[in-house]
Amino acid sequence: MPASGCFGFGKEYAEFYDLSILGAIMVKATTLETRTGNPTPRVAETPAGMLNAIGLQNPGVDLVVREELPWLRQYDVPIIVNVAGSTVEEYVQVTEKLSHSEDLDAIEVNISCPNVKCGGIQFGTNPESAAEVVREMKKAAHVPVIVKLSPNVTDIVSMAKAVEEAGADAVSLINTLVGMRIDLKTMKPILANGVGGLSGPAVKPVAIRMVYQVSQAVQIPVIGMGGVMTAEDALEFLAAGASAVAVGTANFVNPYACPEIIAGLKTYCETQGIGNIQELVGKAWK
Amino acid sequence: MPASGCFGFGKEYAEFYDLSILGAIMVKATTLETRTGNPTPRVAETPAGMLNAIGLQNPGVDLVVREELPWLRQYDVPIIVNVAGSTVEEYVQVTEKLSHSEDLDAIEVNISCPNVKCGGIQFGTNPESAAEVVREMKKAAHVPVIVKLSPNVTDIVSMAKAVEEAGADAVSLINTLVGMRIDLKTMKPILANGVGGLSGPAVKPVAIRMVYQVSQAVQIPVIGMGGVMTAEDALEFLAAGASAVAVGTANFVNPYACPEIIAGLKTYCETQGIGNIQELVGKAWK
């Protein structure tokens, strides 16, 4: 499935292939109000990766519910709405507004966006605050709540356990690592925002490690992501313990990344005689 | 200067060039007793990076003081000894043994090795424990104490401030990020140790970000490292706020990496009319 923020609201990719083949669609982070995001430049390239500081640009939850989700509903695929906010109240208000819509199947709480001052990363780095957001959102939500964890923490396992105890139905990891690049011509950071979120193949080893650790420590499913470019990368995540795998940056490099990875996994299962891909989940530690 | 662990005790590189041209030499981590390290495989390749889990293999401080340091002393270059341990006492004991030697110019405290259970990473992820190690070592040390910080923390700035207050003479960052790769043939981690430390160009954006943040928050010098392959990379670190730059993984890819980077920096300063490279330090935020 495509990862949040890397697939817009799906429209662009629908020009390339039928979105119904996807396992699920995670749409771009949605906030209470319209947000115009950060100034440009918003992306920079890094070795085997990229930095982004989009800054949660989105039309706000009302418009998303009114226009984007009903459009996506034409495809026969679960819709996961990514929710961001700067206070617990904001998270809850967005959740409440979403609860009036039938056009979504799960909520992914983004407590890990590194690109805006109040993008929720304070919730993503402290187990108690994270647990509080999740508890309150669970009360307001009519669909399962997935918590997206930040890798920029000392102890990812206690973050995951804290949100599990608070009622999270699944965790997804990893969001981006906080990074920076400096332009040698100007000697200033390339991104207008200074820091940005690092994604792509460069972060895959960190993501695999965190999935491996978290999936052994919690009972809820783990959605793995971070640098998945090929079916082999997805297999690594499954073996590490992810029950599902999301694809972010790869969609930018190759708009057909998702269908190609899905096809690759099918071929792998066929040639290896694997009936159900879930057999592979956690192979690295089982 | 070459980073610790990536240059052995210098002997191998002395076959390639005259070590006197280096700004300093940071030797491999030294512990109280001889250590044989982790089982093999100890390295794995990742996109634009590598994982290692050497496990602090080293002959122990007595042999280092008796044989390695006197040999290195033939070169006219400051020697920085990297010290690791699993208890405060161990760190202090190694420091005391080193204080009987004239063949070193600084100590780098490795409180951030992710590859051994008791390699000190617990000290590297908690500001109070880090400060305690540094305070005790300062008492025993006859040379400046540099503290090498782990990037695997939520808040690198408070780590740096804690060790600065405890008396550290400089900080070096970053050590490796904790990562993992899985072998799809066996479906098990490639490294015998499971997890390993990620280094190389892939981690550079994270390192630049941390140097940028830490160098603005502390008064002591910052030694920057993480993914430096070329003179341009070194310039990025200087602009981010590093007063000196260390080269790790690049030495493995290209044994001439250090002399080539030094030459590249010289050329840059000449063509740009920069008299003293220290003028560039912190340009990105000054």
Added chain:
Amino acid sequence: MKRWTILAHQPVARQMMQLDLQVDDAFAYVPGQFLHVRVTDGHDFLLRRPISLCNFDPDTRVLSLVYRVGGDGTRALAKRTPGMEVDVLGPLGQGFPIHEEDGHALLIGGGIGVPPLVELAKQITAQGKTVTAVIGFLTKDVVILEKELQMYGDVFVCTDDGSYGHHGRVTDLLTADLLASVDRYYSCGPLPMLQAIVGKIEAKVPGYVSLEERMGCGIGACMACVQWTVDEQGNKRLQKICKQGPVFDGREVVFE
């Protein structure tokens, strides 16, 4: 996404390369659109580079791009040799609209903003209209596509250092007489140049500017390449340069 074979790949000025690609039969485009090009197939350069379509020969189906070897990515691209394939996405974005009613169009280009004007000049003149081009460069060594544009009309060249053509900026050459003689302008180049052009022309002549920004996806999904515009009714909008652009109405762009 296609893989097109390199037919020729040669320097045309200092640090300027022309890349000729053999394209498939279905290929068609509007001048001003761009290709999103992978410079290698590996992960070293993850992001694609946007490069304007410069010239297309429908008979041989050879498409030419002209690009500057500036950073590491274009340096890697420049190493690729004839016979190799290049992974491209596109044509993408909205090109320059050609207006039936126009008689004389003014093309203004700066540096690597000149390439899209070549095919534009060709298509405008093919409709029986005339074009005049004003193109500016840093210095003599990097002047490109002057001869190609001369095939379609008058070309005035200037350089910042006076080493070739007029000594000065393109805006110096936008005389009142010239502006009075044209029905529309089409411009492409660095942002400060575009801003100066729009400032100078004001609302006297309608026209278009083609903008540049660092891109992620190139197809409108990542929101990396946004630009504020304001239309006649005063509606402010955050537009994606890769999708709603790169060409915008010069009067609507909000220059900061």
Added chain:
Amino acid sequence: MKRWTILAHQPVARQMMQLDLQVDDAFAYVPGQFLHVRVTDGHDFLLRRPISLCNFDPDTRVLSLVYRVGGDGTRALAKRTPGMEVDVLGPLGQGFPIHEEDGHALLIGGGIGVPPLVELAKQITAQGKTVTAVIGFLTKDVVILEKELQMYGDVFVCTDDGSYGHHGRVTDLLTADLLASVDRYYSCGPLPMLQAIVGKIEAKVPGYVSLEERMGCGIGACMACVQWTVDEQGNKRLQKICKQGPVFDGREVVFE
């Protein structure tokens, strides 16, 4: 570190490539040493690949390597074409010692462990001694270097699936008669094979094994490639395969 030009690069069996390089005048080596090869110049594959030196023609100064296209890195290497340069470090490590007093040497190779035996056979026979080679492979399609070894002595081939030569392992072919006729053995191949060989030969015949391990630097600096050995006096030592090896005395290696 040198950059050598590719003269030829061709498949010699299924997923097996031979790479011929034009080396400089100073080049000299001992069989059993290896080159540490960069598969691309970018950062995609950061680590070098150790590949044994297989064959060297001192007249033309052409060096041949034979390698298996197994993972992503060797796949990238296999795409490089004649005329391109390859970045190599080496020759590195300690090769196979040739002993004056020997008359008949036994060479034992498995799969991609066979390449270093070719130059070894050449150098041993050049000293007037005889060699016999026993080489094993998974299956017929991946048999390599049989003809090259036949230039120097008897060659016995076996395959695991019986599709070519003897059906079975190299150890099956190490008969008591053969072992009795040789003064020394030289072996290279996967660890389990080497362990089986050493187990079978015991101390009857002295000899060498060449080991494989994932490497970082290839020059002894990173401590990635260690192996325990124990000498006759019982001294246990942790040795670096890249520096003190890859060739070790078969009796000293501690197989776990």
